[in-house]
Amino acid sequence: xxxxxxxxxxxxxxxxxxxxxxxxxxxxxxxxxxxxxxxxxxxxxxxxxxxxxxxxxxxxxxxxxxxxxxxxxxxxxxxxxxxxxxxxxxxxxxxxxxxxxxxxxxxxxxxxxxxxxxxxxxxxxxxxxxxxxxxxxxxxxxxxxxxxxxxxxxxxxxxxxxxxxxxxxxxxxxxxxxxxxxxxxxxxxxxxxxxxxxxxxxxxxxxxxxxxxxxxxxxxxxxxxxxxxxxxxxxxxxxxxxxxxxxxxxxxxxxxxxxxxxxxxxxxxxxxxxxxxxxxxxxxxxxxxxxxxxxxxxxxxxxx
Amino acid sequence: xxxxxxxxxxxxxxxxxxxxxxxxxxxxxxxxxxxxxxxxxxxxxxxxxxxxxxxxxxxxxxxxxxxxxxxxxxxxxxxxxxxxxxxxxxxxxxxxxxxxxxxxxxxxxxxxxxxxxxxxxxxxxxxxxxxxxxxxxxxxxxxxxxxxxxxxxxxxxxxxxxxxxxxxxxxxxxxxxxxxxxxxxxxxxxxxxxxxxxxxxxxxxxxxxxxxxxxxxxxxxxxxxxxxxxxxxxxxxxxxxxxxxxxxxxxxxxxxxxxxxxxxxxxxxxxxxxxxxxxxxxxxxxxxxxxxxxxxxxxxxxxxxxxxxxxxxxxxxxxxxxxxxxxxxxxxxxxxxxxxxxxxxxxxxxxxxxxxxxxxxxxxxxxxxxxxxxxxxxxxxxxxxxxxxx
Numbered sequence: 026x027x028x029x030x031x032x033x034x035x036x037x038x039x040x041x042x043x044x045x046x047x048x049x050x051x052x053x054x055x056x057x058x059x060x061x062x063x064x065x066x067x068x069x070x071x072x073x074x075x076x077x078x079x080x081x082x083x084x085x086x087x088x089x090x091x092x093x094x095x096x097x098x099x100x101x102x103x104x105x106x107x108x109x110x111x112x113x114x115x116x117x118x119x120x121x122x123x124x125x126x127x128x129x130x131x132x133x134x135x136x137x138x139x140x141x142x143x144x145x146x147x148x149x150x151x152x153x154x155x156x157x158x159x160x161x162x163x164x165x166x167x168x169x170x171x172x173x174x175x176x177x178x179x180x181x182x183x184x185x186x187x188x189x190x191x192x193x194x195x196x197x198x199x200x201x202x203x204x205x206x207x208x209x210x211x212x213x214x215x216x217x218x219x220x221x222x223x224x225x226x227x228x229x230x231x232x233x234x235x236x237x238x239x240x241x242x243x244x245x246x247x248x249x250x251x252x253x254x255x256x257x258x259x260x261x262x263x264x265x266x267x268x269x270x271x272x273x274x275x276x277x278x279x280x281x282x283x284x285x286x287x288x289x290x291x292x293x294x295x296x297x298x299x300x301x302x303x304x305x306x307x308x309x310x311x312x313x314x315x316x317x318x319x320x321x322x323x324x325x326x327x328x329x
Numbered sequence: 330x331x332x333x334x335x336x337x338x339x340x341x342x343x344x345x346x347x348x349x350x351x352x353x354x355x356x357x358x359x360x361x362x363x364x365x366x367x368x369x370x371x372x373x374x375x376x377x378x379x380x381x382x383x384x385x386x387x388x389x390x391x392x393x394x395x396x397x398x399x400x401x402x403x404x405x406x407x408x409x410x411x412x413x414x415x416x417x418x419x420x421x422x423x424x425x426x427x428x429x430x431x432x433x434x435x436x437x438x439x440x441x442x443x444x445x446x447x448x449x450x451x452x453x454x455x456x457x458x459x460x461x462x463x464x465x466x467x468x469x470x471x472x473x474x475x476x477x478x479x480x481x482x483x484x485x486x487x488x489x490x491x492x493x494x495x496x497x498x499x500x501x502x503x504x505x506x507x508x509x510x511x512x513x514x515x516x517x518x519x520x521x522x523x524x525x526x527x528x529x530x531x532x533x534x535x536x537x538x539x540x541x542x543x544x545x546x547x548x549x550x551x552x553x554x555x556x557x558x559x560x561x562x563x564x565x566x567x568x569x570x571x572x573x574x575x576x577x578x579x580x581x582x583x584x585x586x587x588x589x590x591x592x593x594x595x596x597x598x599x600x601x602x603x604x605x606x607x608x609x610x611x612x613x614x615x616x617x618x619x620x621x622x623x624x625x626x627x628x629x630x631x632x633x634x635x636x637x638x639x640x641x642x643x644x645x646x647x648x649x650x651x652x653x654x655x656x657x658x659x660x661x662x663x664x665x666x667x668x669x670x671x672x673x674x675x676x677x678x679x680x681x682x683x684x685x686x687x688x689x690x691x692x693x694x695x696x697x698x699x700x701x702x703x704x705x706x707x708x709x710x711x712x713x714x715x716x717x718x719x
Contacts, residue, residue: 034532141587237556241366281533
């Protein structure tokens, strides 16, 4: 029972990572742009969702507001900064987007103050659900899992069954050809960036009730997100889903069971200390193994 | 030999000019603290508390003009070390203070104090620096890390809990916390878990906790970590069946504002509470609320007390504040009215003070701490005997 519950926890973490990674992998895969500011968009989503939810007393409205505001920020960043970076070296992109992180952090501190914000899940999600016998599981985490599945299905439909999706896939591999055929590639890029930003904003909004909404919250999840897209394959949304779930489950299960496993052979204090260190390394070890076995990631780019 | 009156006058004028020069030079105070990232609210509170005291005295402490150098360490050890080196060598600060986190403190304080600069800690109190590696140049105005946890260990035992689950982050203060709790707690330990510093999601730990079936939980998770854990714990529906206990660091005013009702009913130990009834605190709490629009946390009181300590010491030494030996002796006297009430230093220059227990209550439309009782009076840390000083 405990194992199943921890597995669910891993899936929930994985879904959160998938939302972040999907946006990042699209941006990286389609536009070849390393966007470190993705974490800042996540933070913007969380802050706006919290503010709108508290003002309007509706979490749904808060989520919608968060997505839209983050998409708008995404468009703004794309037009002001990203446009000039597409043709430049990856290092320049890293420097520029790192600058955006610093600016976003300070701006957030100026607008909202340094203290963390407060957001609770809506009342109907604040209970627990007995999904497994005698295991009350927080309803809100189930909601996050469901939201992740819905987004995954939506993205799959978007990329494989719509014209826009076709343009995205074509623009990734044959940029000049798409322009030559008369499509406005820069508008497409802006749309993709806005979509990626909206996904990050949704992840932030969903994370709000669970985690502390504070300045710098984006950086913590950004590192995990990069690990996910490297494992999953850059440019592949399916890879983002599979890798996200893999990373979420590995991280959660190692944190949950490694102490117990180590305690069978080591004294309690050292087992705990060692388990703590090893479990925080677990996902990076996984990433290293994947890079050795299949350097391009689990799935090829531009797949579904 | 008769000295010409002209020479005498010239000498007098020179002496006057030189002494005026010395009086006019400000005292340089270097503050390295965490103003951004996960633990920012702690450093911001310490800084605000300190600055309030200086503002009240029109930019002076003890009649000496004060020049503050406040730099953000971002909770990174390398940053703190770099800033400390710069402050000692380039800026030549007279006193250093500010560090929030014990891992940063362990990296910076030994070097700085050995170099001859006085360091006054407004927060971090690692056990090594209170015991074997104590130093005459190192003062701690807040507490030794174990203290608040020791008080909670005593309180939890007194309340009759027999099977407690322990959680803390994997860094020096986390280890000190659980060691301190176990020193005074008499019952069984259902589990002892060290999480990653800065971890955000505690779902895995909470599931394990539930499976262990303790009758209470003691956790030390300061700043954003405390917010995350308490929210998630309440969402898992455990608060009613397994009560939460912790030091004030897990339930400070900033955390309560972000967590809200999820923390109601929990108990925590602290050397300070904003509703402590003594004249210094009544004035401080009111002024802090007026200046910054929030109730002072224990971190704010610690920053304020650090400034008051310096104020009292500067008043004693006056223009001789650059004389490290004199300043040190003045600081050790601790002749100031602390906002927490009674305060004096032990032989290792850590506080001997009372520790109270508080409950988290709803006060109108805010959630805050309320003083509920006293756990220890004249409590000294467990490492004082290991310190060779005096």
